[in-house]
Amino acid sequence: MAIAIRLTRAQLDQMIAHALEDAPIEACGLxxxxxxxxxxxxxxxxxxNSPYRFSIDPLETRRHEEAIDAAGAELAGFYHSHTGSPPIPSPTDIRMMGPFFGPPFVHFVIGVADRANPEVRAWYIQDGQPIEQEFEILPG
Ligand SMILES: [Zn+2]
Structure with a gap:
């Protein structure tokens, strides 16, 4: 399997920290x-503001995209947490996100149902199906 995206342990930990802070509400970000x-x-x-679903206001998404642009980077994907279920995109996730953000956008799902053992998995949502992706953790 090709590596979809690379990130540092610190960046992974930022997503996990956000998920733990907001639980049982789902956390999300870009x-x-x-x-x-x-x-x-x-x-x-x-x-x-729900433990079962998430959405990001389109105006907020645009504000983030502008800041990402200004920094000379590009939007590569999204993350959100699952606070009571495994980190696998739900049918709702697929319905909400799949039509707008297929590959190459990566969807990280941060599983914190077991707070002591967060589980992070990465997905493409393609043709209505979650397809798991590999990611590499870089030093730093
Ligand atoms: Zn979800």
Missing amino acids: IAARNGVVTEIRRARNAE
Whole structure:
């Protein structure tokens, strides 16, 4: 399997920390990258304020995209947490995100149902199906 994206342990930990802070509400955010290497994890507000679903206000998404642009990076994907289920995109995730953000956008799902053992998995949502992707953790 090809590596979809590369990020540092610290960036991975930022997403996990966000997920743990917001639990049981789902946390969400955007991922900026340059040449497939993550440059920034950007927290967003879950407009649903729900333990079962998330959405990001389109105006907020645009604000993040402008900041990512200004930094010379590009939007590479999204993350959100699952606070009571495994880190696999739900049918709702696929319905909400799949039509707009297929590959190459990576969807990280941060599983924190077991707070002591967060589980991070990465996905493409393609043709209505979650397809798991490999990611590489870089030193730093
Ligand atoms: Zn989800």
